[in-house]
Amino acid sequence: MMVAQAPTENFEAFFQRHEPRITGYLWRMTCNEQLALDLSQETFVRAWQHFATIQTYPQPAAWLFRVATNLALHEIRRRASPVGAAMLFDDANDPAYSDPGRRFAERDLVRQTLLELSLKQRALLVLREVYGLSFEEIAATLDLAPDATRMAVSRARQQFRQVYLRKEQDHA
Amino acid sequence: MNSTIIPGCPEDMSVDTLTRWRDGLLAASQAQSVERHISTCRACRAYLEQYQQDVQRLRRFETTVTQQDVWNRVQPRMRRTVPAQRMRAIIAGTSAFLAAAIMVALFATVLHNSGKKNVASTPPPVVTTLHLYALVQRAGSFPSGPTYSLNGYDSTNGHNAFTHPLPSATFTLVTGNHMLGVPSIQGANPFLLLFDANGHQTKQISVGTSYPDVVLSNGTAFFVGGNTDIAHMNSGAPAFAAYDATTSARIWQHNLPNARTIDNFLLVGHDLIGNVEMPDGPVLTAFDSTTGAQAWQATPGAFTDLGSGSIGASVDTVFIVQYNPSTKTTLKSGEYLSAYDAATGTMRWRKTFAPQGTTAGVQLQILAADQNAVYCTVINSTTSTNSTAQLAAFATNDGHAVWSVPETDVINAPTNGFVPIANGTLFVTSSAASKNSPSASSSLLAVNVQTGAILWQSPLTATPVTAPLFFNTGIALGMQTNSTGGGIPNQVSIMAFRTTDGSTLWKTPMTSGSFMQLVTLP
Numbered sequence: 190m191m192v193a194q195a196p197t198e199n200f201e202a203f204f205q206r207h208e209p210r211i212t213g214y215l216w217r218m219t220c221n222e223q224l225a226l227d228l229s230q231e232t233f234v235r236a237w238q239h240f241a242t243i244q245t246y247p248q249p250a251a252w253l254f255r256v257a258t259n260l261a262l263h264e265i266r267r268r269a270s271p272v273g274a275a276m277l278f279d280d281a282n283d284p285a286y287s288d289p290g291r292r293f294a295e296r297d298l299v300r301q302t303l304l305e306l307s308l309k310q311r312a313l314l315v316l317r318e319v320y321g322l323s324f325e326e327i328a329a330t331l332d333l334a335p336d337a338t339r340m341a342v343s344r345a346r347q348q349f350r351q352v353y354l355r356k357e358q359d360h361a
Numbered sequence: 362m363n364s365t366i367i368p369g370c371p372e373d374m375s376v377d378t379l380t381r382w383r384d385g386l387l388a389a390s391q392a393q394s395v396e397r398h399i400s401t402c403r404a405c406r407a408y409l410e411q412y413q414q415d416v417q418r419l420r421r422f423e424t425t426v427t428q429q430d431v432w433n434r435v436q437p438r439m440r441r442t443v444p445a446q447r448m449r450a451i452i453a454g455t456s457a458f459l460a461a462a463i464m465v466a467l468f469a470t471v472l473h474n475s476g477k478k479n480v481a482s483t484p485p486p487v488v489t490t491l492h493l494y495a496l497v498q499r500a501g502s503f504p505s506g507p508t509y510s511l512n513g514y515d516s517t518n519g520h521n522a523f524t525h526p527l528p529s530a531t532f533t534l535v536t537g538n539h540m541l542g543v544p545s546i547q548g549a550n551p552f553l554l555l556f557d558a559n560g561h562q563t564k565q566i567s568v569g570t571s572y573p574d575v576v577l578s579n580g581t582a583f584f585v586g587g588n589t590d591i592a593h594m595n596s597g598a599p600a601f602a603a604y605d606a607t608t609s610a611r612i613w614q615h616n617l618p619n620a621r622t623i624d625n626f627l628l629v630g631h632d633l634i635g636n637v638e639m640p641d642g643p644v645l646t647a648f649d650s651t652t653g654a655q656a657w658q659a660t661p662g663a664f665t666d667l668g669s670g671s672i673g674a675s676v677d678t679v680f681i682v683q684y685n686p687s688t689k690t691t692l693k694s695g696e697y698l699s700a701y702d703a704a705t706g707t708m709r710w711r712k713t714f715a716p717q718g719t720t721a722g723v724q725l726q727i728l729a730a731d732q733n734a735v736y737c738t739v740i741n742s743t744t745s746t747n748s749t750a751q752l753a754a755f756a757t758n759d760g761h762a763v764w765s766v767p768e769t770d771v772i773n774a775p776t777n778g779f780v781p782i783a784n785g786t787l788f789v790t791s792s793a794a795s796k797n798s799p800s801a802s803s804s805l806l807a808v809n810v811q812t813g814a815i816l817w818q819s820p821l822t823a824t825p826v827t828a829p830l831f832f833n834t835g836i837a838l839g840m841q842t843n844s845t846g847g848g849i850p851n852q853v854s855i856m857a858f859r860t861t862d863g864s865t866l867w868k869t870p871m872t873s874g875s876f877m878q879l880v881t882l883p
């Protein structure tokens with residue numbers, strides 16, 4: 190049976206499989222591509238150091254998310270200032286791209302909204318809605334009580350909605 | 362407890378209850394109560410729709426950092442870093458003095474080996490090969506029954522890339538959202554298994570009702586099914602439902618307690634459209650895919666043909682095949698082909714196919730549709746043993762016959778989905794009309810969709826058991842040589858053909874079994 194967590198899975202395959210989710214998670218946590226790149230690098234170097242153990246875990250992604258979360262929390266608090274650098278003006282943001290105005294405006298609104306949420310709310314929202322972790326997995330990743338996690342996710346959703354609506358009206 | 366009320370809800374539904382319903386955390390009785398409320402409450406549906414839009418916004422907020430960017434920075438550090446477990450093993454197994462000496466040697470060895478073996482000197486391989494995927498059934502002994510697997514094949518040469526065992530009750534294989542989906546049942550628990558392009562299982566979505574039909578689109582798994590007809594081996598009230606394919610959360614559910622069955626549904630534009638058999642006759646109905654609200658309902662007023670090839674759609678038109686009620690009660694049955702506006706449910710045209718001959722009828726099956734025409738096979742059974750077949754195109758706008766090609770063989774209608782149209786060419790298979798030698802003269806045909814001209818016809822050496830599948834460089838077919846009896850199983854294989862002339866690209870024999878479906882990722 191071919192499963193992702195087979196002991197023989199080598200690190201390249203492990204990296205290839207998990208990296209997009211971890212980098213994407215760190216991007217949504219920090220809204221800073223350089224920082225997301227740095228932290229993703231650090232997460233996978235640590236994974237390499239502990240690879241013999243991690244690859245035996247039934248859900249190695251949970252370990253990666255936990256390490257990535259701790260690195261992001263530590264780094265953002267260390268900087269003690271809001272992160273969020275200018276976005277690269279690449280193909281995805283290219284004005285020549287389809288419907289560029291709307292696409293870029295939405296991207297900027299989402300970025301501003303995420304930065305206004307607390308770090309914990311960003312983590313809750315992204316882990317649940319973008320990466321589909323169960324409430325139990327989120328609780329384990331963020332060191333929260335399982336019973337409180339669902340309610341915390343619910344509040345994060347509402348907070349995102351309120352902030353996004355407000356910013357959308359401000360930009361209208 | 363979050364007691365915020367949904368704005369505008371006449372029954373003061375709380376946000377907490379609605380989100381618990383969406384996350385599948387309510388007891389069945391309370392969930393049903395919420396579903397009844399949602400079906401009538403515009404405010405709650407609007408809240409759920411906004412919620413889903415927020416989720417989609419977050420998912421679209423993607424980084425431009427590439428996997429290569431990260432790997433380029435991880436790889437040099439791997440060369441300088443000894444994995445912790447190796448280091449601990451070294452220290453634990455030697456004296457302090459020897460450890461120091463051996464560590465130097467092993468450290469160098471580890472670095473050397475890791476540079477050559479565990480760490481690629483080149484960037485990580487990126488999946489560039491397009492895979493073909495097959496749902497394969499293999500005969501099993503009593504009482505365990507047949508076994509199923511999801512197989513992946515390299516489309517360039519047909520090599521088997523992976524084989525993933527599946528649960529014993531597996532219905533079909535669907536694709537969408539860069540994912541593969543397999544609806545299954547284990548014991549009494551129905552669920553949908555989701556796999557990525559490399560055959561890794563990514564998710565299991567548990568659903569309350571057995572849904573034999575699934576569509577994956579726009580990050581959502583749409584389920585349709587459940588019926589009270591014992592003949593269909595299902596149970597539970599028929600329902601349409603949508604689940605988030607990432608979180609497994611239920612987005613909406615629309616129960617149809619009075620319906621007998623739901624059959625043959627499609628996602629057309631923004632709506633989920635299908636046949637619903639009500640006690641007093643069939644209705645063609647459309648549900649908004651975002652909210653689950655009913656968009657429109659049409660009453661075709663005739664017996665709906667529930668078999669394969671009975672519904673099709675182009676960009677803005679839905680086509681259905683129906684029995685002619687005036688002839689249904691006799692052996693001389695005729696059929697209707699009707700076209701409905703997919704946005705409003707208004708019937709655009711209806712075409713009648715009268716039976717010819719004296720004792721049998723006419724059978725119509727939809728093969729495919731595009732913005733210009735709907736492509737059908739029309740089989741006239743002139744007597745109980747003889748039939749004539751036509752491949753025909755009927756204009757989308759008014760139903761007039763654009764072209765018609767008489768065929769001595771029967772064009773095969775797919776049991777799942779439609780035959781492919783690519784680069785202005787329709788690809789179909791045909792089998793000899795004689796029931797005594799079904800594989801004697803099977804062929805793969807390429808037909809010009811504008812003129813009906815047969816561009817090429819390639820004889821097949823075995824019976825095609827899947828619909829033709831178009832992929833980047835060819836057409837793939839699941840083939841089967843039927844067992845000759847005596848316990849000898851069917852021999853199955855996948856064959857790929859060039860789209861330009863029908864010549865063989867490759868053939869991959871498989872261990873004995875039978876095909877259920879062949880798909881690729883869009």
